[in-house]
Amino acid sequence: MDVDVPTRKLLQTRPAFGGNVMADIICPNTRPQMATVRPNVMPRLKPDPGRKCSAVKVDLKLDARKTRTKVLETIKSARTGAKGVEESDVVVSGGRGVGDDGFAMLDELAKLLNAAVGCSRPMVEKGCMPKAAQVGQSGKTISPTLYIAAGISGCIQHEVGIRSSKVIVAINTDPSAPIFNLADFGIVGDAKAIIPLLVKALREKA
Numbered sequence: 001m002d003v004d005v006p007t008r009k010l011l012q013t014r015p016a017f018g019g020n021v022m023a024d025i026i027c028p029n030t031r032p033q034m035a036t037v038r039p040n041v042m043p044r045l046k047p048d049p050g051r052k053c054s055a056v057k058v059d060l061k062l063d064a065r066k067t068r069t070k071v072l073e074t075i076k077s078a079r080t081g082a083k084g085v086e087e088s089d090v091v092v093s094g095g096r097g098v099g100d101d102g103f104a105m106l107d108e109l110a111k112l113l114n115a116a117v118g119c120s121r122p123m124v125e126k127g128c129m130p131k132a133a134q135v136g137q138s139g140k141t142i143s144p145t146l147y148i149a150a151g152i153s154g155c156i157q158h159e160v161g162i163r164s165s166k167v168i169v170a171i172n173t174d175p176s177a178p179i180f181n182l183a184d185f186g187i188v189g190d191a192k193a194i195i196p197l198l199v200k201a202l203r204e205k206a
């Protein structure tokens with residue numbers, strides 16, 4: 001997001017054409033202009049108690065009868081852990097490569113790391129994981145300290161959701177998988193063999 005200072009126009013950058021290009025959206029005619037930013041897209045600033053601002057009270061009259069959306073209840077999924085993928089400092093994610101039955105081992109690893117369990121979009125479409133756990137362009141944008149991607153190829157739509165993670169560990173059988181271009185640490189191998197080894201090593205250390 002940026003502002004074209006001479007024309008005072010807001011430039012809203014967002015993925016287009018399935019995430020293959022980043023497009024600047026400009027609204028030249030209508031005012032006011034506003035934009036929202038997804039949580040975790042940029043790191044939070046440290047609090048600065050010296051900063052000053054003024055609060056503007058707006059006298060807003062909303063007609064409840066015209067609002068068609070109502071939040072009836074918020075339910076946290078048990079699967080994604082006590083904290084959701086957005087709030088958790090460690091996220092362990094599985095993709096097509098871990099298979100339908102691979103999330104049991106990821107749950108075990110997540111418990112030992114006090115992590116949330118995330119996934120790629122196909123695993124939501126297959127019904128293996130809830131939508132709330134999906135990481136990426138049409139899912140959640142996250143910025144954990146540690147992100148473990150098991151059996152995830154690293155398509156652009158997944159990548160945009162994990163770019164601001166501090167450390168990315170990828171486990172993939174294919175050494176040329178795009179996720180390795182993004183990862184800080186890469187393990188080439190079968191996630192179904194490697195995850196249980198990680199679980200064993202962490203249990204022994206505990």
Ligand SMILES: Cc1cc2nc3c(=O)[nH]c(=O)nc-3n(C[C@H](O)[C@H](O)[C@H](O)COP(=O)(O)OP(=O)(O)OC[C@H]3O[C@@H](n4cnc5c(N)ncnc54)[C@H](O)[C@@H]3O)c2cc1C
Pocket residue numbers: 018019094095096097098119120121122123134135136137138139140150151152153154155156157158161171172173174177189190191192
């Ligand atoms: C508009 C749009 C929005 C999208 N939004 C999202 C989104 O929000 N999030 C998202 O994730 N996707 C999204 N997608 C889908 C995205 O394009 C990819 O299809 C998806 O990310 C691929 O998921 P995957 O990596 O699990 O599967 P695949 O691309 O099939 O990759 C599976 C990987 O597992 C590896 N593998 C196989 N067996 C093993 C094994 N035993 N051990 C280890 N590795 C193994 C393979 O080498 C491969 O790299 C979107 C697509 C579109 C068009």
